[in-house]
Amino acid sequence: MRNLTLGVCVAALLTAGAARAEDTVKLGYIDPLSGGGASIGEVGLKHFQWLADQINASGGLMGKKLEILPFDDKVNPQEAVVQARKAIDAGARFITQGNGSSVASALIDFVQKFNDRNPGKETLYFNYAAVDTSLTNAKCSFWHFRWDANSTIKMAAITNYLKTQPSVKKVYIINQDYSFGQEVKKLANEMLKAKRPDVQIVGDELHPLLKVTDFAPYIAKIKASGADTVITGNWGQDMALLLKAAADAGLQVKWYTYYAGGAGGPTAIKQTGLDHKVFDVVEGNPNSAPPDAQKTEEEFRAKFNVTLWYPRAVNEMRMFQKAVTEAKSLDPKAVALKLEDMKVKTFDGGEGWMRKEDHQFHQDMYIRSFGALPKGAKFDEEKTGWGWTEVAKVAAKDTVVPTTCKMERP
Amino acid sequence: MLEIITFSTLNGVLYGMLLFMMASGLTLIFSMMGVLNFAHASFYMIGAYFGFEISRRIGFWPGFVVAPLLVGGVGALIERFGLRRVHGYGHVAELLFTFGLAFVIEELVNMFWGRLPVDYRVPPSLDFVAFKLFDTTYPAYRMFMLATAVAMFVFLILILKRTRVGLIIQAALTHPNMVAMLGHDVPTVFMLVFGVGAALAGLAGVIAGPALVTQPSMAGLLGPILFVVIVVGGLGSLTGAFLASLLIGLVQTFAVAINGSLFDLIGPTATTIFGELGSVTVAQIAPILPYLLLVVVLIVRPTGLFGNRET
Amino acid sequence: MTGASRTLLAFAAFAVILAIAPMVFASGTSVTMMSVMGVMIIFALSYNMLLGETGLLSFGHAVYYGLAGFFAAHAMNLARQQGLPVPLPVIPLVGGVAGLFFGVLFGAVSTRRAGTVFAMITLGLGELVSAFALLMRTFFGGEDGISTNRAKLLPVFGYKFGPQIQIYYLIAIWCFVCVALMYAITRTPLGRMCNAVRDNPERAEFVGYSAQRVRFIAFSLSATFAGVAGALSAINFELMNSHAAGAGQSGAVLLMTYVGGVGQFIGPIIGAVLITFLQTSLSDVTKAWMLYFGLLFIGVVLFAPGGISGWLALHAPLVRGGRIFRLAPAYALAALPFAALFVGMVLLIELSYHMLVDAASEGTKTSVFHIAMDGASAPPWIATVVLLVGGVLGLRAVWPKIGDAWAAATEPTGGEA
Incomplete structure (x- = not known):
């Protein structure tokens, strides 16, 4: 008797699960949800869950609700492949991921092979934060779309800005010794030479990734080189420790970074007291955003207690909804075709455009500096009382660089 | 150049002394109990977090005194209720116990303080520039760290050389079985040594926390290096641990300052012989130099530089 | 065989x-x-x-x-x-x-x-x-x-x-x-x-x-x-x-x-x-x-x-000797406090994790084992403590019984060793 009741319950649960599976559109969110990267992965997940709620409130996708299925990839490419497999099994035809270009590259490869081997079950991959340029160049795939500006675009924006700064004369380049850091190093060298041939590159350094406990020796080298500006792609502790050591040694330079705004970055900058000396390059700045974006930012912060880090995730999901509506289909291929060459107004204002040749999104980029906020600015970061101030805007069209992508189209 | 040498020496010695604060406890624990304590760097991390927690509530100085004591207490409890239980299963089980412990401690720290670095500040009373040399400033806090490490070193020597407990410990370093046979309460001495070792690591954490970054990965970063220090110095040798700490501190700091690669040294033949490795700079491989040293020393001299025991 | x-x-x-x-x-x-x-x-x-x-x-x-x-x-x-x-x-x-x-x-x-x-x-x-x-x-x-x-x-x-x-x-x-x-x-x-x-x-x-x-x-x-x-x-x-x-x-x-x-x-x-x-x-x-x-x-x-x-x-010799069943009552008795201890541990970890990590952005309400609970209220914590303490005391109480059962089951009866 007991067994029978249990059996009925299990059967009921299974059918309920099946019924639910029919009802929703599933987006697999694959990012670190445990270990060192979890603090970032969790925030990303909140973005997507919140954005799904908004899509569902506005009628969903073809009348169906969008559901986010979280999967923990532990920032390990092989694990990410297993998790992507689980996402597909759970019924997700769309996946999104952002942390780690090596993971992104593994996923592009996986999705491409999976789609080749399983016609009719194609899966589409939305990349919201992995920036390695090769993902939309040599490794580009029809099934991959990227909303974050890639390394090349970001460096183009930084160097376009530096063109207007004659005070910059001696530049020191320091990066983490892995694919991303090496790419930043290469781009910085090339673009500085092209755009500011008068600038002297006084140092070009690679240091081991996440292994350095004390940056004082590096700072001593920067100091000895007489640099007035440092360009770095460092993130996480490598950013925080670098700035800390610089402040300790009294190094007075300007820092042009990719990720000073990352988790923990603002806290570290505030600690060092480097007021408006640290710059970053992003696709949106809350303090100078249009009113509706500022309102959304306020709501997000009130609800989750964190900054809306990923304006690009907003762009991604809004464009996803638009593409589904225009295609009148939830088929990944139809959605992909509609996303190509789509033009939209981005979350932070300005025109955005998804380039068809390589599936790279192009948008206005902002150079910002971190420090005490001017009167009227609403948003500080990580409760430091300091916040970002826009110092320049680089229009989308000025960041366009040619691609080498040769896409296999289905 | 002189500037780089001066500051690299200062920073190298400082880093070395910090390593020694942990390595001394680790090598004492190993010599007496035969346990290579994988969780030793975790005590360093707990020290930093306790120091942070106390400093934000009461102040840096109370934390400076209380946090290491707390960590020592935690260490003693772990020895009494965990390690002692495993002791009967042999050294491998003990080692694996500390291996699991390091894992759990990191996760607990993640849970209580989050995964991002915490805002552990240098106390205002030490937040000034100690001296300025060739236009580069050196913070007073680093001088304070150096002073603390040296003071601890002197204190440790006095205990070992001048007290009865010190005598027993010294004896146990070389003849652990004989000490037990002489009727000393070895389990209590074990607990004491483990607790003191943990407290020293905790003290290192308290003072290093504000200067470096206090975050959950700090233990994992330092842990393996500590093994290198005590193995290279010679297991069971305090002198060895001291010299190896300084050696590794200086090697790592100076390697960073060198830009040269094999390519610069012997020209293009480097790339033909070594491929890509020919163009890798010394600075790039700075963090793996300790491991290279470890492997080479163990192959050439399995007892380490100053040790006389193998296991 | x-x-x-x-x-x-x-x-x-x-x-x-x-x-x-x-x-x-x-x-x-x-x-x-x-x-x-x-x-x-x-x-x-x-x-x-x-x-x-x-x-x-x-x-x-x-x-x-x-x-x-x-x-x-x-x-x-x-x-x-x-x-x-x-x-x-x-x-x-x-x-x-x-x-x-x-x-x-x-x-x-x-x-x-x-x-x-x-x-x-x-x-x-x-x-x-x-x-x-x-x-x-x-x-x-x-x-x-x-x-x-x-x-x-x-x-x-x-x-x-x-x-x-x-x-x-x-x-x-x-x-x-x-x-x-x-x-x-x-x-x-x-x-x-x-x-x-x-x-x-x-x-x-x-x-x-x-x-x-x-x-x-x-x-x-x-x-x-x-x-x-x-x-x-x-x-x-x-x-x-x-x-x-x-x-x-x-x-x-x-x-x-x-x-x-x-x-x-x-x-x-x-x-x-x-x-x-x-x-x-x-x-x-x-x-x-x-x-x-x-x-x-x-x-x-x-x-x-x-x-x-x-x-x-x-347990292998007991299975071979067909005497594994003599352990069953003692194991069944131990299963209950063991389960209590396990559930208590999970509750403790999940509740602490939620309150320390997620509560700031998701609120104090959570669910463990599909049971909804509020980490800011007392009942879940009381349940945790009861389960943990009960589990430990229970296991201590039945531990000697398991020892006895083992002794009984492994007692040499002459034939097989």
Whole structure:
């Protein structure tokens, strides 16, 4: 008797699960949800869950609700492949991921092979934060779309800005010794030479990734080189420790970074007291955003207690909804075709455009500096009382660089 | 150049002394109990977090005194209720116990303080520039760290050389079985040594926390290096641990300052012989130099530089 | 039943399980997961050749797994580019050879000593190899690693090895062969000498064997099998990166082997299956999965130093003697406080995790075991304390009963010993 009741319950649960599976559109969110990267992965997940709620409130996708299925990839490419497999099994035809270009590259490869081997079950991959340029160049795939500006675009924006700064004369380049850091190093060298041939590159350094406990020796080298500006792609502790050591040694330079705004970055900058000396390059700045974006930012912060880090995730999901509506289909291929060459107004204002040749999104980029906020600015970061101030805007069209992508189209 | 040498020496010695604060406890624990304590760097991390927690509530100085004591207490409890239980299963089980412990401690720290670095500040009373040399400033806090490490070193020597407990410990370093046979309460001495070792690591954490970054990965970063220090110095040798700490501190700091690669040294033949490795700079491989040293020393001299025991 | 026929029966059962597993668990996820399990079984057993059989604790076993995986990936790419007539099923041989090569190379320097010195050398070598993997970009492919395509090699009997199920059977066959070989090795004089060197190296030397040479041979063989596992992993994921040779992977194989049990041949197999399952699935259930992992490990070290298989093996004579049922009442009695303790621990961890980590952005309400609760209110915490205290007291109360039952069950009755 007991067994029978249990059996009925299990059967009921299974059918309920099946019924639910029919009802929703599933987006697999694959990012670190445990270990060192979890603090970032969790925030990303909140973005997507919140954005799904908004899509569902506005009628969903073809009348169906969008559901986010979280999967923990532990920032390990092989694990990410297993998790992507689980996402597909759970019924997700769309996946999104952002942390780690090596993971992104593994996923592009996986999705491409999976789609080749399983016609009719194609899966589409939305990349919201992995920036390695090769993902939309040599490794580009029809099934991959990227909303974050890639390394090349970001460096183009930084160097376009530096063109207007004659005070910059001696530049020191320091990066983490892995694919991303090496790419930043290469781009910085090339673009500085092209755009500011008068600038002297006084140092070009690679240091081991996440292994350095004390940056004082590096700072001593920067100091000895007489640099007035440092360009770095460092993130996480490598950013925080670098700035800390610089402040300790009294190094007075300007820092042009990719990720000073990352988790923990603002806290570290505030600690060092480097007021408006640290710059970053992003696709949106809350303090100078249009009113509706500022309102959304306020709501997000009130609800989750964190900054809306990923304006690009907003762009991604809004464009996803638009593409589904225009295609009148939830088929990944139809959605992909509609996303190509789509033009939209981005979350932070300005025109955005998804380039068809390589599936790279192009948008206005902002150079910002971190420090005490001017009167009227609403948003500080990580409760430091300091916040970002826009110092320049680089229009989308000025960041366009040619691609080498040769896409296999289905 | 002189500037780089001066500051690299200062920073190298400082880093070395910090390593020694942990390595001394680790090598004492190993010599007496035969346990290579994988969780030793975790005590360093707990020290930093306790120091942070106390400093934000009461102040840096109370934390400076209380946090290491707390960590020592935690260490003693772990020895009494965990390690002692495993002791009967042999050294491998003990080692694996500390291996699991390091894992759990990191996760607990993640849970209580989050995964991002915490805002552990240098106390205002030490937040000034100690001296300025060739236009580069050196913070007073680093001088304070150096002073603390040296003071601890002197204190440790006095205990070992001048007290009865010190005598027993010294004896146990070389003849652990004989000490037990002489009727000393070895389990209590074990607990004491483990607790003191943990407290020293905790003290290192308290003072290093504000200067470096206090975050959950700090233990994992330092842990393996500590093994290198005590193995290279010679297991069971305090002198060895001291010299190896300084050696590794200086090697790592100076390697960073060198830009040269094999390519610069012997020209293009480097790339033909070594491929890509020919163009890798010394600075790039700075963090793996300790491991290279470890492997080479163990192959050439399995007892380490100053040790006389193998296991 | 004799020992030999029991062994044959066990291997036949193993073959049947391997063959029908994908029919029972047919979803894509389970086939992928079981493929990983097959790889890990080989890897963990190869590790136990060191730890369990020869008494060598290594912290760098993933070096051979990872390096061999890279060689296999390059071999696959080379075969494809050059159009060599190499079918996929022989690629693991490439891995085996690569594993053997590095095993001989590194084994020559590391196996001269046992114990701590050996452990430290493996630790150092592990760190060196993973650091070099990031420096030598053409061979290791940097962070991205080396990707490959398993379906582009020479087809065998029309199989192109694109679909995961074909890969599963490829891995299953290799797994069976390797398990059989490794079992056979434990039965040879070499296997016995490994045990002798583990238990008493001096005596082994007196008998006329060089302990160093025995360690060296065991190490090289172990690296060979690790290499096969690495190559299979490259085939399975079609991707190899430096993570695979790193400290994390070395720690994982240690965890698998130890939790499964080093004393029985089957131990690492149990450990590999269990840990792989938990690694891929536990993160769906709880965010604190790494904490559970650590606690599981400590729990095994503290309470079941022989691992799961060691605990099971304690019961084997009772099962054979047909007296296992005498334990049943005592175990049933212990099950209740044990379950209470377990549920209490989970509640404690989940509630604390939620309140400390998630409450700031998600509010204090959560659910554990699908039961909704508010972490800011007292009842869930009271329940936790009651369960924990009740569990501990209960276990203390029934513990002597289990001891009595054991004594009763194992009491010699004359016939069998």
